[in-house]
Amino acid sequence: MPKLINTRTRIADLGKPRVIVxxxxxxxxxxxxxxxxxxVQVVLFDKHNHHTFxxxxxxxxxxxxxxxxxxxxxxxxxxxxxxFYFRLGEVKRINAEENSIETSIGSVKYDYLVIATGxxxxxxxxxxxxxxxSSMKNIVDATKLRNKIIRQLEYALLTxxxxxxxxxxxxxxxxxxxxxxxxxxxxxELKKNVFPNDYKELDMRAMDIHxxxxxxxxxxxxxxxxxxxxxxxxxxxxxKVHLNTAVKSYDGYExxxxxxxxxxxxxxxxxxxxxxxxxxxxxxxxxxxxxxLQVDEFNRVKGxxxxxxxxxxxxxxxxxxxxxxxxxxxxxxxxxxxxxxxxLKNLIVNKPLKPFRYFDKGSMATIGRNKAxxxxxxxxxxxxxxxxxxxxxxxxxxxxxxxxxxxxxxWMWNYxxxxxxxxxxxxxxxxxxxxxxxxxxxx
Amino acid sequence: MPKLINTRTRIADLGKPRVIVxxxxxxxxxxxxxxxxxxVQVVLFDKHNHHTFxxxxxxxxxxxxxxxxxxxxxxxxxxxxxxFYFRLGEVKRINAEENSIETSIGSVKYDYLVIATGxxxxxxxxxxxxxxxSSMKNIVDATKLRNKIIRQLEYALLTxxxxxxxxxxxxxxxxxxxxxxxxxxxxxELKKNVFPNDYKELDMRAMDIHxxxxxxxxxxxxxxxxxxxxxxxxxxxxxKVHLNTAVKSYDGYExxxxxxxxxxxxxxxxxxxxxxxxxxxxxxxxxxxxxxLQVDEFNRVKGxxxxxxxxxxxxxxxxxxxxxxxxxxxxxxxxxxxxxxxxLKNLIVNKPLKPFRYFDKGSMATIGRNKAxxxxxxxxxxxxxxxxxxxxxxxxxxxxxxxxxxxxxxWMWNYxxxxxxxxxxxxxxxxxxxxxxxxxxxx
Numbered sequence: 001m002p003k004l005i006n007t008r009t010r011i012a013d014l015g016k017p018r019v020i021v022x023x024x025x026x027x028x029x030x031x032x033x034x035x036x037x038x039x040v041q042v043v044l045f046d047k048h049n050h051h052t053f054x055x056x057x058x059x060x061x062x063x064x065x066x067x068x069x070x071x072x073x074x075x076x077x078x079x080x081x082x083x084f085y086f087r088l089g090e091v092k093r094i095n096a097e098e099n100s101i102e103t104s105i106g107s108v109k110y111d112y113l114v115i116a117t118g119x120x121x122x123x124x125x126x127x128x129x130x131x132x133x134s135s136m137k138n139i140v141d142a143t144k145l146r147n148k149i150i151r152q153l154e155y156a157l158l159t160x161x162x163x164x165x166x167x168x169x170x171x172x173x174x175x176x177x178x179x180x181x182x183x184x185x186x187x188x189e190l191k192k193n194v195f196p197n198d199y200k201e202l203d204m205r206a207m208d209i210h211x212x213x214x215x216x217x218x219x220x221x222x223x224x225x226x227x228x229x230x231x232x233x234x235x236x237x238x239x240k241v242h243l244n245t246a247v248k249s250y251d252g253y254e255x256x257x258x259x260x261x262x263x264x265x266x267x268x269x270x271x272x273x274x275x276x277x278x279x280x281x282x283x284x285x286x287x288x289x290x291x292x293l294q295v296d297e298f299n300r301v302k303g304x305x306x307x308x309x310x311x312x313x314x315x316x317x318x319x320x321x322x323x324x325x326x327x328x329x330x331x332x333x334x335x336x337x338x339x340x341x342x343x344l345k346n347l348i349v350n351k352p353l354k355p356f357r358y359f360d361k362g363s364m365a366t367i368g369r370n371k372a373x374x375x376x377x378x379x380x381x382x383x384x385x386x387x388x389x390x391x392x393x394x395x396x397x398x399x400x401x402x403x404x405x406x407x408x409x410x411w412m413w414n415y416x417x418x419x420x421x422x423x424x425x426x427x428x429x430x431x432x433x434x435x436x437x438x439x440x441x442x443x
Numbered sequence: 444m445p446k447l448i449n450t451r452t453r454i455a456d457l458g459k460p461r462v463i464v465x466x467x468x469x470x471x472x473x474x475x476x477x478x479x480x481x482x483v484q485v486v487l488f489d490k491h492n493h494h495t496f497x498x499x500x501x502x503x504x505x506x507x508x509x510x511x512x513x514x515x516x517x518x519x520x521x522x523x524x525x526x527f528y529f530r531l532g533e534v535k536r537i538n539a540e541e542n543s544i545e546t547s548i549g550s551v552k553y554d555y556l557v558i559a560t561g562x563x564x565x566x567x568x569x570x571x572x573x574x575x576x577s578s579m580k581n582i583v584d585a586t587k588l589r590n591k592i593i594r595q596l597e598y599a600l601l602t603x604x605x606x607x608x609x610x611x612x613x614x615x616x617x618x619x620x621x622x623x624x625x626x627x628x629x630x631x632e633l634k635k636n637v638f639p640n641d642y643k644e645l646d647m648r649a650m651d652i653h654x655x656x657x658x659x660x661x662x663x664x665x666x667x668x669x670x671x672x673x674x675x676x677x678x679x680x681x682x683k684v685h686l687n688t689a690v691k692s693y694d695g696y697e698x699x700x701x702x703x704x705x706x707x708x709x710x711x712x713x714x715x716x717x718x719x720x721x722x723x724x725x726x727x728x729x730x731x732x733x734x735x736l737q738v739d740e741f742n743r744v745k746g747x748x749x750x751x752x753x754x755x756x757x758x759x760x761x762x763x764x765x766x767x768x769x770x771x772x773x774x775x776x777x778x779x780x781x782x783x784x785x786x787l788k789n790l791i792v793n794k795p796l797k798p799f800r801y802f803d804k805g806s807m808a809t810i811g812r813n814k815a816x817x818x819x820x821x822x823x824x825x826x827x828x829x830x831x832x833x834x835x836x837x838x839x840x841x842x843x844x845x846x847x848x849x850x851x852x853x854w855m856w857n858y859x860x861x862x863x864x865x866x867x868x869x870x871x872x873x874x875x876x877x878x879x880x881x882x883x884x885x886x
Contacts, residue, residue, distance in 0.1 A: 010601055012644075049593060049868045068509035073866050075641035085644075088597040088868070105601055139869055150492060154531045158453055158548055198518035201455075201528075402856055402864050409852070413845055421845050423516050425492045425531070426582055 034341020477784020
């Protein structure tokens, strides 16, 4: 039986400059799009065969959207592009001296390299939390969390011990940023509209949703007004918000808080922060605050000529005059990606490069049905209209017309029926529900 | 940290006769529905929290439909039922002398037991095939197969050895029944309409789809005319159909056929047959041909008073005067389920039971765009109209209004765009694509 020849990636040499983009997130996509019809070969590496619309992962986790509505296959997006190559594989290392990358499927030379590897969850050194908590950075995480939420309620039916029952029915979300706020809102709607009918045997008043935030307010990246309103909305909906509170430890059951208080839950959901996800081989001196790569105003990685970084993994200090760089969200990544594509063209035709300036279009978060908060240049509003704007903006941002249509229908369905039809446990471990499983921590 | 009290399932004793239904497939659902508002307690056990519409699994596997369109959560379906209990768990054993079942979450007593556990793939003792081939009996299988089909093409990009490339690009489907026919048709449409644009680097003419059938014709359960037409459609589409041919062995790479011929493929898809999936504890003497439980004309398992079996797992010989019983498809299961619900009511109120008579509405299979074959009482037709009828009947059969709407939109989308948007690799093993993985058999 012959073996695969896999020592090389078989990416054709077109005799054109080769731009390798690592990561097809919001930033990477814009680089690929911007270089279309230009005299370069573009190679996109990603360990998934699809782009993921991360801002809506929380809706997959809470049964509001099906998985496929928020992902789009790269080959579908770029099927009509000339000189574009996609490779499914993980980039292991950059060998800058040789202008090459080592990947899980072989090594490839580049002329220009764009690191667009985004961010990973930051557990701030809490190793037990990392091992035992749920997080939500990709579609597999989101689906696992969905499975877990539903499974906990199925398990809650099997006990009469009130403490054990609470440990299964209570959910603790750490991090009062958009993800934490949106997730606690969506869980509350499940609790209110779906679970009482699904689990008539359970007293749903026993289900508590806690939101833990270390700082004195919610939605730190937004206006004070937005944070206050989000707090009000969540509190009215019954979420127990703990401000000025951090998680000290977690054993899969007991959560020790910085206030000395203890919460009991088998479901700790970590949305407390992210950190850059740089690739090995870059000079460690360049890795700064938040594990991000220091870049100049052209997104060029400090100390390198032909290596660029954009989005969450890049730290450009000068632009915002803030040492923490741009917010780790889609818009800076997209804007940097778009400009970098232009600058790569300029570089190749020997034109001067344009420095990056972030255009802050504002930000928004949704809390629940008819409830959202929006900050836009000078305007701030909350409530039904904000919720409508949130939906519109997200719908327009989802990649692919079909995904837009399906998401729109799902939202209309959910709105008018109060239902969440995707409350499914799907996955390989679903068949493992056994006596031992039930007693094991965490589930 | 307290442990769960999981020695019992906490199913309330309502002082009413308790009917336990094992399995929420087509048959099980009808029993639950039929007993609504009757003076019994109904308990449904299933190892999934959702019903799966198995006839469309092949469309999930070939990227035509998203997972969630063909599954429906039981709690959503039966949320409004009184005295209905769902438990997520696997039934391990029936203790008939004690009128109880042992499950993964504890044991429960029943007054009446309905075994509706359906069928599993029949590998006819070919253990290597069982280990190395793909099959398609549930949503996880279908998603794994989807991942695999796409991954093989991604891998084919990495080799220059024509034999290895063919082993990745060729697909061998075993079994010329509806599943095999539908799957080979759908794969051919991927090959024709989607892959040429996705994999411009590959010569798609090198992709062969083989369909292996042991008997002299396709679609054995249907008319001769339907089998002939399916063969003609598939041949025209380029599928290599091997009739009178069986698989002798498979090592993950080479497939030895009964004709002495050898095919090379890393993707052997087994759709050659199913067998009943009875629960342990039933007298082995009752297990007959096809691993099915012998039942009388009231679906009562031979030798038991209060244990019934319906659908694929039941063998009722008398009705059709055929020793092989009813076809292992949805309609007999549904009809038996419906009648059994009535007979259980009759039994409880001491009325005489009605014997089962199968009403054969006919059967159908789709081969591809505008191509299907339909046999109905006395009428047989093929082609566009048959395809239209196939779609209509399947759409009406999918559980849940929302699933109907989403499936309808997917089909319209696929029809007019020729696209298959769900060509996604999603799953935990997606990140394992490594040097070792590439060389490992099978992938």
